[in-house]
Amino acid sequence: MGSELLYTSFIYVFVFLFGVCVGSFLNVCIYRLPLGESLIKSNSHCMTCGTPIRKRDLIPIISWCMLRGKCHACGAKISARYTVVEALNGVLWLWVFIHCDVISHPLYATLISLMTSALIVIFFMDWDTQLINTWVVIFIGVLAIPKYFLCQDIFPMTLTQMLLGAVVVSVPLLIISLVTHEKAMGMGDVYLMAAAGLFLGAPEVLVAILIALIVGSICGMILKHTNGNSVFAFGPYLSIGIFIVALYGRDIVAWYIDFTGINKVGEEAAMLITTIL
Numbered sequence: 001m002g003s004e005l006l007y008t009s010f011i012y013v014f015v016f017l018f019g020v021c022v023g024s025f026l027n028v029c030i031y032r033l034p035l036g037e038s039l040i041k042s043n044s045h046c047m048t049c050g051t052p053i054r055k056r057d058l059i060p061i062i063s064w065c066m067l068r069g070k071c072h073a074c075g076a077k078i079s080a081r082y083t084v085v086e087a088l089n090g091v092l093w094l095w096v097f098i099h100c101d102v103i104s105h106p107l108y109a110t111l112i113s114l115m116t117s118a119l120i121v122i123f124f125m126d127w128d129t130q131l132i133n134t135w136v137v138i139f140i141g142v143l144a145i146p147k148y149f150l151c152q153d154i155f156p157m158t159l160t161q162m163l164l165g166a167v168v169v170s171v172p173l174l175i176i177s178l179v180t181h182e183k184a185m186g187m188g189d190v191y192l193m194a195a196a197g198l199f200l201g202a203p204e205v206l207v208a209i210l211i212a213l214i215v216g217s218i219c220g221m222i223l224k225h226t227n228g229n230s231v232f233a234f235g236p237y238l239s240i241g242i243f244i245v246a247l248y249g250r251d252i253v254a255w256y257i258d259f260t261g262i263n264k265v266g267e268e269a270a271m272l273i274t275t276i277l
């Protein structure tokens with residue numbers, strides 16, 4: 001029993017540390033994708049003086065703390081957000097791996113973790129630029145394929161549920177986007193919900209947009225009140241909704257059915273039909 005606990009703890013520590021390192025790469029995506037820069041070529045450099053960052057200063061979180069958040073060459077402040085993104089990815093990966101039970105379902109936990117990282121990129125990129133990168137969205141859509149074929153045992157989903165998930169939210173958003181000439185809703189949001197719908201399926205994807213609308217309207221009001229900012233990116237809230245549903249979607253849907261008694265109505269209707277027939 002003791003060795004099993006040690007083994008599990010070791011895996012979780014590894015997941016967190018690996019998640020933090022991947023978070024470092026997410027920072028590169030967040031800053032370079034909007035500029036159209038290569039993700040692998042050229043080393044990172046100070047945003048102020050352009051000095052390349054030394055190898056020993058590339059350790060996630062630790063380097064930032066050692067440098068006390070300042071460039072070693074010019075002393076310019078290095079945004080704490082790099083460290084926040086690294087830590088966030090580590091913590092969320094740990095959350096996903098514990099929730100999905102990595103020991104029994106490693107592939108499923110990995111797929112959800114990869115989608116979570118893509119959502120972090122979308123969250124910060126859309127926050128900064130009001131744009132959602134299409135490649136990141138395609139990445140989420142592609143993750144739906146191994147999930148459908150290889151994770152049926154833990155997350156059973158029919159092809160109909162999957163395809164319905166892809167259109168049930170994205171098509172209404174597309175109509176809103178076309179009618180308002182992308183003022184209320186950008187095409188990035190449409191593509192994101194199509195890809196996430198493919199991954200989450202229906203009706204779960206509906207819960208995701210509902211959470212996004214609730215969180216988005218609360219945060220939107222607070223932001224407008226505090227700094228008068230009316231520029232509104234919907235992607236960050238969609239990302240939060242998709243993440244919560246990826247972990248708890250089935251539970252929320254089951255609770256809703258139980259709470260509203262939809263199932264009962266359905267059962268009674270089915271019984272009535274069978275009696276009549």
Ligand SMILES: [Zn+2]
Pocket residue numbers: 046047048049050051071072073074075076
């Ligand atoms: Zn510098």
